[in-house]
Amino acid sequence: MARRQLAPPSDLHLTVAKRLRGDGQRYTSNRRALVEVLELTERPLTIAEILERDPRLAQSSAYRNLSVLDSCGVVRRIVTDDEYARYELAEDLTGHHHHLICSQCGRVEDFTISPQLEASLERAFKRVTARTGFTAEHHRLDLVGSCSRCG
Amino acid sequence: MARRQLAPPSDLHLTVAKRLRGDGQRYTSNRRALVEVLELTERPLTIAEILERDPRLAQSSAYRNLSVLDSCGVVRRIVTDDEYARYELAEDLTGHHHHLICSQCGRVEDFTISPQLEASLERAFKRVTARTGFTAEHHRLDLVGSCSRCG
DNA sequence: CTCAGTGCAAAGGATTTGCATGCCG
DNA sequence: CGGCATGCAAATCCTTTGCACTGAG
Numbered sequence: 281m282a283r284r285q286l287a288p289p290s291d292l293h294l295t296v297a298k299r300l301r302g303d304g305q306r307y308t309s310n311r312r313a314l315v316e317v318l319e320l321t322e323r324p325l326t327i328a329e330i331l332e333r334d335p336r337l338a339q340s341s342a343y344r345n346l347s348v349l350d351s352c353g354v355v356r357r358i359v360t361d362d363e364y365a366r367y368e369l370a371e372d373l374t375g376h377h378h379h380l381i382c383s384q385c386g387r388v389e390d391f392t393i394s395p396q397l398e399a400s401l402e403r404a405f406k407r408v409t410a411r412t413g414f415t416a417e418h419h420r421l422d423l424v425g426s427c428s429r430c431g
Numbered sequence: 432m433a434r435r436q437l438a439p440p441s442d443l444h445l446t447v448a449k450r451l452r453g454d455g456q457r458y459t460s461n462r463r464a465l466v467e468v469l470e471l472t473e474r475p476l477t478i479a480e481i482l483e484r485d486p487r488l489a490q491s492s493a494y495r496n497l498s499v500l501d502s503c504g505v506v507r508r509i510v511t512d513d514e515y516a517r518y519e520l521a522e523d524l525t526g527h528h529h530h531l532i533c534s535q536c537g538r539v540e541d542f543t544i545s546p547q548l549e550a551s552l553e554r555a556f557k558r559v560t561a562r563t564g565f566t567a568e569h570h571r572l573d574l575v576g577s578c579s580r581c582g
Numbered sequence: 583c584t585c586a587g588t589g590c591a592a593a594g595g596a597t598t599t600g601c602a603t604g605c606c607g
Numbered sequence: 608c609g610g611c612a613t614g615c616a617a618a619t620c621c622t623t624t625g626c627a628c629t630g631a632g
């Protein structure tokens with residue numbers, strides 16, 4: 281099994297541990313390693329990228345643990361037109377943001393918009409859901425195009 | 432081969448035919464059948480749903496033709512967290528809109544927001560792309576939650 | 583005739599799962 | 608000790624592709 285040295289538990293890890301425990305899940309070293317990889321990167325990563333960054337991780341366990349972390353609200357799974365899914369820390373751990381998606385290479389970067397604009401969007405969503413009987417959990421705003429290196 | 436009766440060519444089909452021809456592609460009866468299925472439905476459909484609606488279509492040809500129609504800008508491929516891709520007519524044929532995505536059953540419905548809000552978004556995007564060197568092609572705004580039947 | 587389009591069946595490939603083993607609580 | 612976590616390998620399943628055939632121009 282992949283074993284890693286101890287590090288002082290940060291707020292993030294305490295929060296994650298609590299969230300997992302709330303779902304009857306353990307915060308194992310493999311799961312901690314996944315969170316640490318995602319914590320260190322400021323953009324969503326594919327499984328392959330995650331495994332590159334920590335080669336001790338087994339692929340199948342990474343899939344399984346990311347799925348658990350997703351269920352517990354610790355990470356978020358992002359799918360684009362690209363053939364790989366990507367993962368990032370959940371928004372309530374890192375802050376609400378949106379994605380720049382490169383349609384050439386699949387790379388995903390974060391961006392934010394003003395709180396005022398977010399508020400306008402929320403008001404518009406309220407009107408839509410009131411009209412349709414749809415219950416909204418969250419919204420997703422992506423900008424699709426070419427990143428600076430593919431551009 | 433799936434053969435279907437003639438129908439008076441509408442504006443839509445003339446536009447599609449022209450767009451295909453512009454890419455050196457033919458507007459065959461199978462491709463027309465796909466466009467007709469999508470024209471009749473007001474929400475994005477999975478391949479399986481398309482084949483249900485016109486059982487004469489062969490699965491592999493549907494995949495291939497939808498891919499061609501996508502390249503020519505006639506249809507748009509939509510991926511969500513759901514396991515199936517979905518297809519709808521391109522926005523310039525039906526109008527700009529956004530998607531309500533049911534995280535339970537995967538169903539996707541359309542909605543629109545006010546032109547004023549769209550304009551505000553565009554201005555925000557301009558600022559982001561100016562800052563990041565990203566070239567934007569289009570944006571995507573989804574509302575994720577539960578549809579009325581999954582409620 | 584020629585060549586793109588078609589349909590069947592088989593291959594691809596990201597993701598999931600079965601199972602034996604290891605480790606945490 | 609008991610049960611979840613792990614990792615390897617095999618299975619899944621949406622999607623793509625090879626190939627022989629058909630039909631439009």
